[in-house]
Amino acid sequence: MKIITTLLMLFISIISFAQTSLYGNITDEYGQPIPGVSVQLKGTDQRTISDFDGFFAITTNKEYPYTLEISSVGFEPVTEVVNSGTIEVNITLKEISFLDELVVAASRAPERIFESPVSIERYGINDVKAAPSADFYAGLENIKGVDVNTNSLTFQSINTRGFATFTNTRFVQLIDGMDNVSPSLNFALGNLIGVNELDVQNIELLPGASSALYGANAFNGILFMNTKNPFDHQGISTYFKTGITSQEAAGDNEFYDVGLRMAKAFGDKFAAKVNFAYLRGTDWYASNRDNVLNPGESRAEDPAYDGLNVYGDEVRTALPGIGFVSRTGYDEADLTDYEAESIKFDGSLHYRPFGDDFEIIYAAKVGKGQTMFQDSNRFSLKNFLLQQHKLEVRNDNFFIRSYITAEDAGDAYDTRFAGININRRWKSDQQWFGEYAFAFQQAFSQTGSEELAHSAARDFADTGRFEPGTAEFQNAFNSVTSDPDFETGARFISKTQFTHHDANYNFSHLLGDFADIQIGGSFREYNLISDGTIYTDFDGSIDYSEFGIYSQIQKKLIDDRLKLTGSVRYDKSELFDGNYSPRFSVGYTLGRNRNRNIRASIQTGFRNPTTQDLFIGLDIGEGAVVGSAEANLDRYTRVVNGTQISGRAAYENSYTANSVRAFLQTGGTDTSVLEIANPDIVKPEKVTAIELGYRADFGKLLLDVSGYYNMYQDFIATVDVASPLSGDVGTTEAENSLRAGNFAGFQTITNSTADINSYGAVFGISARVFGNYELNTSYTFAEQDFDQSQDPGFRTSFNTPRHKFKAMFGNENLLRNFGFNTAVRWSTDYIWESAFAVGEVPSFTVFDAQINYRIPALKAKIKLGGTNLTGEEYFTALGTGNIGSQYYIGLYFNNL
Template sequence: MCVLALAARPVLAQGGAISGKVSTEGGTPIREVRVLAISASGQTAASVLSREDGTYRISNVSAGTYAVVARRIGFSEERRDGVVVSDGGTATVDFTMKEVATQLNPVVTTASRRPEKALDAPASVSVVDVREIQERPSVTVADHVRGVPGIDVNQGGIAQANVVARGFNNAFSGSILMLQDYRFAGVPSLRVNVPFLMTGVNEDVERVEVLLGPASALYGPNSANGVLHVITKSPFESQGTTLTVDGGERSLMRGSIRHAGVLGSKVGYKLSGEYFTATDWHSASARDTLGNILPNYDPGEPDVFPPQAPGGRAGKPNIRDFDLRKFTSEARVDVRPNENSEFVSTVGYSKVGSGLELTGANGTAQIKNWTYLSLQQRARVGRLFGQVFANLSDAGNDDSLSTSGTYLLRSGQPIVDQSRVFAAQLQHGLSLGSRQDFVYGMDWIKTNPRTGGTINGRNEGIDDVTEYGGYVQSTSNLTRNFDLIAALRIDHNSLIEGYQTSPRVALVFKPSETQNFRVTYNRAFSTPANFSYFLDLIQARNIGNSGYNIRAHGNPPKEGWGFNRSCGTANGGLCMKSRFTGGNNWVPSSAAGVYKGVIAGLRPNLVALLTPSLGATLANSLVNGLGNVQPTDAQVGTRIAYLNQATDPSKDIQGGNLADIGPLDASYNKTYELGYKGIIANKLRLAIDGWIQKRGDVGNPAGLATPNVFFNGPQLGSYLGQQIVQILMGAGMPQAQALAAAQQIAPQIATAAASLPLGIVQFNNDTFANGTDVYATYTSTSNQEITVKGVDMAVDYVANDYVTLAGTYSWVSDLVFRDIASSNTAPLMLNAPDGKASLTVKFRDEPNKYGIELRWRYMSSYPVNSGVYASGVDANGHAIRFQRPGSTAYYIYDGVPANNLFDIGFNYRLPFGSQELLWSVNGTNVLDSKVRTFPGSPEIGRMVVTRLQYSF
């Protein structure tokens, strides 16, 4: 019996084992790694340390299902769930562990258009990794980069946002080059970044790379201010299905699905789709000139759509739709014939059923049924990379009478945008030995706007643009510690004379693998967007009941705008078009030619004004008499002023000072940067960048450019007084009585007539010049330059396996650049804070499968000048104000106040079957501080969103 009992004992206690090997990504064994087997109840069943060769074996493990965890200081924790141990069996679990330094030093591709460690990149690069993206519920990519140093996000609502690097934000901004898997992600001809229109789903994003500073040497036009690159997952490395449901405040609901798989060993595929809905914030008020809050959503929008709006909209109440709706999907197939070749085909589609988007020239657009389609084919064979892609946009309208799509809330005018961009890119790399490497390539871009006579109006059909260029970058290992990077790019734009060159030089000093000092110089360029040349769009009708419209128009390529100066001597010979002259002919900008027409136009009002004091008969006789005389230029002069400044004589324009507007040209930014990136003690990452920029890219949104002509009020009053005395005396009134009547009547008539625009000093272009459209246009700034300085800092500290601390700080030297006046006479502004900071504490308890994130964000106050959205004071120190449509009243936008915001995030991974269910909650601005980040935008409050996500 004892023998039988002794023999049975090992059988009863046998259980099973878990064994394997722990190594680095390069295959180096890691010793003294603590490997734990954790039971379903969360208890540690057994643990061992790995041996010198990295192997380990956990014996005598009871049969069951376990989570196996590998931990070692200096390395990221690794976990394998669902490990099944059977009696007498051995489960094999190998671990590849990443050093913490690898977490702090990820691989990036944006800085040099090839894979490299972030520390090796000769530029400032930040990365938002897949875990942050997965655990933080978000609406657009803008939500993920809000805490990145040097990045400014002006949030216009739940989904609307403008993202730029190092300031100079604008409504309808395309300042930063936004890419998605190496293809452009902006709206084709408008060249605006609308994150809400991007295709694909959040769950498919692998990482977001942000490159601060100029990048034209490699990326060409329109990357002078940085690159934001969204990189999605490969189906080969992300097989399975992910289901996600988000819900939150403002009636937010979002559902998405992503599936990736393989067919054999050489073909991978993925499919994704998402539907999103929410209700945006409503308040978007401004103030009148007395400081009273105006309750309308935007006082620049009429209460009722004007008669010129399409039939289904004209005369109806102008009511914003604050509901947000979006559907998006994407499909991709990857083919890998061998380890050195890859062919990727992608099609993406998104449709915004309803939304709001600010534009600098025309106020807010009500987005309706705007679709975006992207087609891409890219290939990689060794170091040869090539791609072709097409982006197609459709704003939802077929023509200028359609009411089913996107339209402008200030005019009711539908937007037809069926624009397309086609691009082809080729790149190759070549190494000469181990110390010299070249990357070179070429790009071709064709933009084809199709706006149905709306956005580009009368310019439709002559508005295509072609761009092409080539580049080469050399990386030379001068010594063991010094690298020299030099690049040169040459580009041509069919709308601009000549060629654009972009040199880049960087000297990098690396005393060790984890320390990097660099000094760089970049000369980068930007070309004006297509609409800057060809826009032709009514911005506001019958402004202030004046009978005049504001029309935004582009600056003709290679020509610019000139004024007609062939009309006599008044105001330097400036000619005008006037609706009081009975035709569309050029006339002098003097009083003599339009006086009689003005009196005739005012006749009913003048008779009504004078009848109570003079009687109907005498009032009619007096008005008739005033209409039969004509002053000379010496008796009554004129003044020239922009329509929104007409009541302030100090802002009058002398005729000789009204300069022609030159053609738009490429603008250049020259940037000098000194930077440090390093990892200290394998736990602390520090990045500091100091930069000075000579910025020629100071172009401004469209501002008023064709001023109006007005009577000289005092001279007109004096002239009218003399004429009134003579007319009344001729009608039999005694001289004394006539003089008294004239003193009372003349100022009333003069005030009414002097406030009425007599005409418009128009551009010398018979196609566009008329007597009713006041033009706003884009001005050339190629001969202007500003100097701006800044600092960007980022710190990440991995305290232990549980706690990570992060901080950012950015500073820019100037908010207002008074030497550069935009065409609305207000100075150029940064349109972003000159100081911002953030602190983040992340706690992750991997054994217990939960994490907490706390974040503080600070932003200093700042004024804004972005077309029709401007705050602060103009070049003369006067408050920037705008006239309400259909009214003589004015309104003022407030600047953006300083704010401190607090965010909280929580995530927990619950066991669910053989997998895990991710539950996360993210609250932004949890103290509900009402903050407006741009004039015309609503005050943004607290937003709490929760997520349930299951992958299998």
């Protein structure tokens, strides 16, 4: 193909008197071809890119001499002057230091990583291709300082600097400037409905508070995924991956993953692209049967057994003379098929009416998926649909962007309520417990053994129970999971959406060397629509809005060695008072060769309570979660033991759940242990973050060290409370109500009054060793400073190991067209806290590896690899399935 192209170019040069043609090859310092390099004729819009062999060809009407501008991410740009008679040019590009690569996220303007005012990580095209993981998103866990909690095969949750849950509302994920958050769940579902691997241009990650430029909820970090522009990256590329997942509970199961990208520029003014990706496999089975309430005791030993991944046994009661007894539950595997699926489609139209520096973009993204999701309960997301539509106008100095994000929960359901209500479809709680009590008394009178009596009572009460695999069970399951009333069903409905408008203008081109000044703002409006299954929107959608404005000034001094940056943002939600978020940073470049840099910053962040924090009204089996917006307190009601009670009781007439539990353990005799709760309604959470950092480029060795200290104010917390069904707290009537078991359990959303701080450090080294082998290592330390005695019932959900170590070692040019990469991650044990479960996550070590072989003649690459190759199963959060091994082979075509 290359020979044919060359001959064709020579032929054209002979017969065309008005045109000149040029071709050439582009390689790196090791003689390896570099695909995807931009070759542009200076002063014109004529441009091409190198192919899989590093080969390029360009034809022009321009007279000699003319200049070619050659550039590629990760390499120093070069220019090549072409004189008369030259028809072939061979170009060698020199790889630049990682610290010299450009990033945009830290200051909303291009700058070298080396000079970034705050910590920032960059993950480029080459990193995506070399990742020793089955997909690029999972490979992000190899970035220093990053935690990835695996909820399921298709849903990983990214976080930095602690306080992570799967409902990670402290971390923001943007795709081409659009917030990828689920409007109702309030967090991104990993890459379930995100970006096609073939379309990734680069990824930038800002750990820590970023509210000064990005507003609410850019609190613990923000991830930017930027895709390829069809003007710059044209052609058709595709991949096909297949393999197996291997887990003790699930066995070996096949998966496959296919992707396609097509992009075309129709002249200099119009371009378009489309992407499609489809993944299907089997999720990690969650089969933990540990007793939540009485650890170590089995169902046979504990009549009130409540298994972690067993549902339906949350329903329990105290039987007179017998004690607490729970109904028999169903394993999670009985209540979901564990099919994992992700379908992603997106397309965009690009128009440049005035040349390269002005562009109008319409983009649409549609994603549909199936996965397991864990919050206060475990949810099976089936046919979950998210779509986004964006219109953007931009050039090098400004952008104006508007988009809408809308979701449809599809056939999603709560597995806990599926178990509870399948039981109830067969037999009511009243009948079941009545039969249990009768059979217990009969058996005990005959045997005198409580253990035998409990066993006989359960067998008697369970007679005729719907067994998994039977038609009766399947009929009940289908009925329950299609019923949106949690009194009788398990399905949840959400068609929630939000619209967002964003604008920014950078005045630096008007101010010369004076300073870089930019201003911007945003506006967002929520429309909460769940038909009362998640929110208290029984009578129509709940709507509210928020806006923000910001400005930043950046100035270089002292021979451009000193860089000062100041930012401030004002945000206002219609439900809360306004909030200011300032940031100030200073950076100084040291050394004769300007190869060392120190930085310091103090910045603030805040996050508004989420839509669920404000307007949720959701039964979770043993109680209900009630949002604390003032308008929500009376909107939510439930009936407990024949008495109707509202959400207001949770906030204005309640004891702490722990104290009620202690009171009942005394037989209701010691009222001194009772503690009145009455939590305040929630308000925005704030953080002040101080960071110091040092970067150095010693040639073949790069060093990046940072440390931070975070101080939180009004930390948003969940507090479990119990409200008596009669009487005001502190009265004898209320105490008698508790003794009789007449109380309602609630999970409230409020703010902790305790002092909560966190601190940590990240140490990273990147080096080229043994010639052209790449070695990257990092160590992360993270710790919280929290005195539990200040707020005994509060869970911070820090959920982060104190120590983490990561290392990657590889060589993409080990032999001609052959490369490899490996990764190892080690974590200490840590305590996982969430509304679903609390417990220890043991220490784990994970080893991943891949080898790849390039086939230039076919513009193809074969990639063979595996994750968790030791086979030692582990988990990153309590209640999820153990993560086994994944083995894969992938074939990529024209992935430049």
